[in-house]
Amino acid sequence: MIENREILLNDPNSERYLVNMGPQHPSTHGVLRLVVGIKGETVDSVQPHCGYIHRGIEKMCEHITYPQIIHLTDRMDYLSAHQNNHAVCLAVENALGVQVPERVQYIRTIMDELSRIASHQLWWATFGMDLGALTTFFYGLRDREKILDIFEESTGSRFLQSYYTPGGLMKDIHPDFQKHVKEFLVYFRKLLPEYDQLLTGNVIYRARSINMGLLSKEDAINYGVTGPSGRGSGFSCDVRKHKPYGVYHKAEFNEILRTEGDVHARYMVHMDEMRESMKIIEQLIDNIPAGDFIAKMKPVIKLPAGEYWQSVETARGELGVYIVSDGNKNPYRMKFRSPNLSNLGVLEKLSIGHKIADLIAIGGSMDYIIPDIDR
Amino acid sequence: MEDIKIKESIQALCPDALFVENKQFIDVSLPLEHFRKVMEYLKQTLNFNFLVSVSGVDWEKHFSVVYHLRNTQTNTMMAAKVIIADRQNPEVQTVSDLWQTADLHEREIFDLFGIKFTNHPDLRRLFLDDDWVGFPLRKDYVDTVNIVER
Numbered sequence: 001m002i003e004n005r006e007i008l009l010n011d012p013n014s015e016r017y018l019v020n021m022g023p024q025h026p027s028t029h030g031v032l033r034l035v036v037g038i039k040g041e042t043v044d045s046v047q048p049h050c051g052y053i054h055r056g057i058e059k060m061c062e063h064i065t066y067p068q069i070i071h072l073t074d075r076m077d078y079l080s081a082h083q084n085n086h087a088v089c090l091a092v093e094n095a096l097g098v099q100v101p102e103r104v105q106y107i108r109t110i111m112d113e114l115s116r117i118a119s120h121q122l123w124w125a126t127f128g129m130d131l132g133a134l135t136t137f138f139y140g141l142r143d144r145e146k147i148l149d150i151f152e153e154s155t156g157s158r159f160l161q162s163y164y165t166p167g168g169l170m171k172d173i174h175p176d177f178q179k180h181v182k183e184f185l186v187y188f189r190k191l192l193p194e195y196d197q198l199l200t201g202n203v204i205y206r207a208r209s210i211n212m213g214l215l216s217k218e219d220a221i222n223y224g225v226t227g228p229s230g231r232g233s234g235f236s237c238d239v240r241k242h243k244p245y246g247v248y249h250k251a252e253f254n255e256i257l258r259t260e261g262d263v264h265a266r267y268m269v270h271m272d273e274m275r276e277s278m279k280i281i282e283q284l285i286d287n288i289p290a291g292d293f294i295a296k297m298k299p300v301i302k303l304p305a306g307e308y309w310q311s312v313e314t315a316r317g318e319l320g321v322y323i324v325s326d327g328n329k330n331p332y333r334m335k336f337r338s339p340n341l342s343n344l345g346v347l348e349k350l351s352i353g354h355k356i357a358d359l360i361a362i363g364g365s366m367d368y369i370i371p372d373i374d375r
Numbered sequence: 376m377e378d379i380k381i382k383e384s385i386q387a388l389c390p391d392a393l394f395v396e397n398k399q400f401i402d403v404s405l406p407l408e409h410f411r412k413v414m415e416y417l418k419q420t421l422n423f424n425f426l427v428s429v430s431g432v433d434w435e436k437h438f439s440v441v442y443h444l445r446n447t448q449t450n451t452m453m454a455a456k457v458i459i460a461d462r463q464n465p466e467v468q469t470v471s472d473l474w475q476t477a478d479l480h481e482r483e484i485f486d487l488f489g490i491k492f493t494n495h496p497d498l499r500r501l502f503l504d505d506d507w508v509g510f511p512l513r514k515d516y517v518d519t520v521n522i523v524e525r
Contacts (some may be wrong), residue, residue: 036515058487059511059522155388197514224476232390235447237425242450308456309399309443311427320443333512337428337443345479374502 001315015039023052027360034347034359041355051218051224053077053373061334066092066166066301069334074160076338077300079119080276080314082111085164087321090165090245091310094324095303097215102247103291104168107219109246110181111163112312115278117188118147119315120228123367127267128199128366131208136199138161143191146184153180166301166362168294181285185278192274200271209263213362216261223349227317229366232266234259241312251280263365270367273306302329316340316367340372376481381421381453389413401453404439410457411468414442417455418473420444423464426474429481431488433514438465438490469495 022033031052037045037141057072064072066088073084086108093100125140148158151175163170163351174180199205215225221232230237238255240248258265285342303325310321317339324333343366351359378401385392389409395402405413416421423444430441438459445452459465468494471477481492484500491511492498500507509516 051504054502056511180384180456200501220476222475237447307395307397307402307441307454309452311518318427322428322430322441322443324432333430335430337429337430341479341483342476345476 005285011097011274016044021359027363028370029126032368032373033369036356036365038356038358041357043351043354043359046351046359048344050215050344050349050370050373051370052374055371057375058334058336060329062185063330065329066200066303066331069331070165071160071162073161073336076375077316077319077340077369078160078334079122079316079369080115080316081159081161081320082108082115082163083312083314084161084247084319086112087310087319088177089166090312091299091308091321091323092303095306095308095325096166096301098167098295098297100168100293101293102289102294104293104295105247106284106288107169107173107293108164109248109251110288112246113280114147114150114181116272116315117277118144120274121147123270123315124195124199127364127367128205130360131198131205132204133202133205136195139191139195139198143188146187148275149179150177150184165294167297168292172293174286178285178288181281185282185285188274189278192271195271208263208358208361209267209365212263212354212358212364213273214261216351217259219346219349220261223346226339226342226347227313227315227367228256228269229266229343230317231256232258232259232269232365237318239311239318240355243311245310245312246278247284249324251283253277253280265359265365300329303331304329311337314339316369316372317343335375338369338372338375340368344368344373378451380450384421385413385416388416395456397454400451402456403453404458407457407459407467411470414455414470414473417444417453420487422450423453424474426470426476426480427452429477429484430491431512432490433486433512435460435514438488440467440484440490442470455522465490466493467491468493471495486510489513492516 016037016039017037021030021036023031023124033049035047036043061069069088070085073088076084121140121144125137128136128362140222151161154177157162169333201289215233217234220230226237234257241255253276256269305325306328308323320337322333322335326332350362393404423446425445425447427443427445432439439456442455450457457467459467481495484490485498486500486502
């Protein structure tokens with residue numbers, strides 16, 4: 001980096017150093033480069049450099065049809081693939097005025113919540129690992145595997161499912177879907193307290209998370225921080241509550257809010273959201289109505305000219321889809337408001353004055369998925 | 376505040392504001408000279424404190440930048456747009472001092488559309504290399520190597 005060298009060369013007596021963290025660094029969970037200004041061990045600036053995995057998804061969308069776009073959205077926030085698909089499907093369905101069968105809405109809501117649990121499990125696993133608690137990684141991945149098995153059974157894919165399509169689902173659920181989901185709920189309810197025993201009460205973990213990286217509610221709103229990170233600061237931003245889609249209005253669940261705004265608060269929101277998600281699934285899983293798994297759609301989907309907006313709650317915050325259509329089979333302009341890009345903006349503010357090791361804890365608690373930042 | 380009152384107050388502040396038919400929420404087009412004044416009003420008086428998203432759109436004859444705003448108390452949402460007619464040297468005032476989140480979003484638009492945000496504290500490319508030629512999300516962008524025509 002030329003600019004780094006210049007500062008160091010121009011001021012040889014400066015104690016301030018600029019250090020590259022990433023693009024290959026285990027704690028960034030992807031190719032994010034942070035240029036960290038340090039004085040001794042203390043962080044005094046954090047400059048994120050993005051674009052290492054920029055694929056131009058928004059440009060690609062302008063050349064392909066709406067059912068094809070679904071497959072690209074999987075690859076943004078790959079741990080919330082179902083929710084990303086859901087956002088595009090809802091935008092298209094609402095623009096066309098298509099009423100999807102109730103069965104589809106139930107299955108979509110259950111799938112969304114399953115992938116939220118899987119995402120939070122992986123987050124917990126890697127967050128613990130970032131802090132040096134290696135065992136969490138094995139616990140988290142062990143249990144996440146059960147959800148991936150359920151996905152594989154019904155969707156044919158473990159990771160990038162592309163299961164939703166405008167109008168409904170690609171295929172119906174597996175006959176054993178309900179049985180296996182219920183088995184998983186019993187299994188995971190028993191094991192979730194183990195997570196708490198392993199990490200939540202751990203003295204080292206608590207010392208590294210409480211009062212670390214404080215984010216006030218005003219700043220959370222000002223920086224547009226949504227998802228568990230925003231709710232850890234008391235910013236009520238759950239799209240499932242404020243603008244329900246799917247069948248969230250039929251399920252009873254709480255929006256987890258905490259007021260502390262530190263790393264531990266964000267951690268606790270993640271943990272409690274897994275419990276709430278299980279609650280939602282439990283209420284819906286026995287009530288999936290019979291019927292079609294896809295509404296009747298035209299073979300070529302063309303949206304009426306106009307502009308459409310749709311928000312959904314992914315595992316990391318509010319995903320917005322903004323479609324500008326000129327009446328053709330592909331969008332004139334498609335914009336994804338990805339939660340992670342907005343959440344990234346606040347990282348510098350949270351980290352200044354903390355030690356480098358705490359930057360890892362703060363970055364981990366914000367739960368960045370880099371392909372979602374770059375798109 | 377109801378939608379009609381929001382519309383009236385924007386109209387009073389900026390008579391040229393053009394309300395677009397939109398089923399979802401208020402959708403207003405603002406001319407460049409009144410843009411900043413209206414955005415300040417939306418933030419400070421009407422309490423649209425959450426800037427959800429900033430998007431650029433290339434309309435071939437002109438650019439527009441779309442700001443999706445939300446009032447977190449009432450959960451009202453609206454879209455404000457600014458029209459930038461000058462394609463050669465597109466410029467618009469920043470709102471990153473009103474909403475911090477605009478910082479990265481405006482850098483993204485500068486990167487991919489080449490729209491300059493005046494008074495932005497740190498206007499650099501966000502995703503592409505500093506020596507990248509052209510602005511890929513513009514409709515007249517040509518890249519014979521990376522874009523395959525079908």
